[in-house]
Amino acid sequence: MPQQIWHLKNNELFTKLNPDQLAHLESRCRSRSFAAHSPVYLPSQSADSVFLLASGLVKVCNLTNDGKQSILAFVEPGELFGELAIFESEQRDEYVEAVEKSTVVMIPASELQELMAANHDVSIALTKMIGLRRHRVERRLKNLLFLSNRDRLVHLLLDLAEQFGICDSEGIHLRIKLAHQEIANLMGSTRETVTILLGQLKSEGMVDVGRQRIVLIQAEQLAISVHRKAPSLNS
Numbered sequence: 001m002p003q004q005i006w007h008l009k010n011n012e013l014f015t016k017l018n019p020d021q022l023a024h025l026e027s028r029c030r031s032r033s034f035a036a037h038s039p040v041y042l043p044s045q046s047a048d049s050v051f052l053l054a055s056g057l058v059k060v061c062n063l064t065n066d067g068k069q070s071i072l073a074f075v076e077p078g079e080l081f082g083e084l085a086i087f088e089s090e091q092r093d094e095y096v097e098a099v100e101k102s103t104v105v106m107i108p109a110s111e112l113q114e115l116m117a118a119n120h121d122v123s124i125a126l127t128k129m130i131g132l133r134r135h136r137v138e139r140r141l142k143n144l145l146f147l148s149n150r151d152r153l154v155h156l157l158l159d160l161a162e163q164f165g166i167c168d169s170e171g172i173h174l175r176i177k178l179a180h181q182e183i184a185n186l187m188g189s190t191r192e193t194v195t196i197l198l199g200q201l202k203s204e205g206m207v208d209v210g211r212q213r214i215v216l217i218q219a220e221q222l223a224i225s226v227h228r229k230a231p232s233l234n235s
Contacts, residue, residue, distance in 0.1 A: 008105070011052060011078055013129070016121040028111050033103045034058075040096040040104060047085035047092045049106045053077050056102025057176070061185075062094050071185045072137055074099070074163070074176060083130055085109040086116070144188045147226075152187045153197050154226045157207070161216055161231040170208070172219050172231060177212035 008014045008022055008029070017025070031054065034040055040051065040058055053075050060072045060081060072094060075081045081096060086109050116123040136159065143152045157174075165172040180198070181191045198214075201207045206222055208215040216222060216231075223230040 008052070011080075013080065013122055013125045016119060017115075021115075021119075025107070025111055025115070029105050029107050031103060031105050033101065034098040036098055036100045036102075038098050040098060040102075041082065041092060042095045043093060044091045047082070047088055047090060048109055049082065050080055050085050050109055050112055051082045051096075052080055052105040052107060054103040054105055057099040058096050058102055058104075059099055060094055060096050069185050070188065071182060073133060076163075080126075080129065083126065086112050086126070140187070149187075149189050149193050150197055150200075151226050152189065153183070153194065153201075154222050155228070156183065156187045157214065157216060158219070158223055158226070158228065158231055160214075161219060161233070165216070165231055165233050167233050171215045171217040172233065174214045174216075178214070179212060 008017075008025060014022065014025070034056075043063070055077050057077075058075045058081065060075065062070045062072060064070055073081075075096075082092070085092075112122075112126070116126060140156070140159070143155050147155070160174050160176065160178075161172045164174050164176040166175050167173075178186075180194045183198075184191045184194045187194070198207065198209050201222075202209050206216070206218045208217055220230040
């Protein structure tokens with residue numbers, strides 16, 4: 001099976017497509033690999049494609065008015081990004097950067113528009129995906145506006161645990177490796193503040209922190225401290 005069809009077929013958006021539809025979609029797609037830390041696309045570029053991450057890890061970012069990076073989301077293999085091109089054919093506002101060596105499948109936005117019009121399941125699945133991602137960003141924005149740095153960090157750690165957490169006897173390991181500056185870019189703070197707060201949480205026995213390694217030892221207590229449910233993950 002061609003690699004592009006394999007990646008499309010194994011994405012939940014396209015599970016209801018028949019072989020002919022998959023083959024047609026594959027014929028219109030193209031794959032491209034990106035080195036770590038290289039841009040997948042930049043602001044002001046034409047928004048004419050949607051991207052499916054086949055391998056690696058990418059981050060969706062904005063630049064603040066003072067030129068600092070604000071990370072909106074991390075995207076894992078099997079997920080789409082740049083999906084607003086389906087609804088807007090103008091220039092992109094955000095930019096996407098490969099965190100590690102990554103391969104993406106570029107899907108013309110026009111093809112997805114046709115699929116959404118012809119296939120109710122694709123339309124619903126794509127709408128749910130966009131809604132979930134928007135909910136995550138909106139929740140982080142509310143936290144940025146109304147919560148203390150500590151509470152914002154706890155919310156972020158719980159969010160990351162839900163998306164990237166792996167349970168074992170120690171607690172919940174975050175399988176994504178984040179530098180303190182990247183955590184600061186995610187929560188709208190500074191690297192120094194993140195370092196101090198992680199140190200406090202470690203001294204309280206809530207987390208264990210190493211070099212780009214974080215384990216939530218007391219995830220339930222962290223969740224209680226910010227009045228939300230603990231991440232529900234399989235061991």
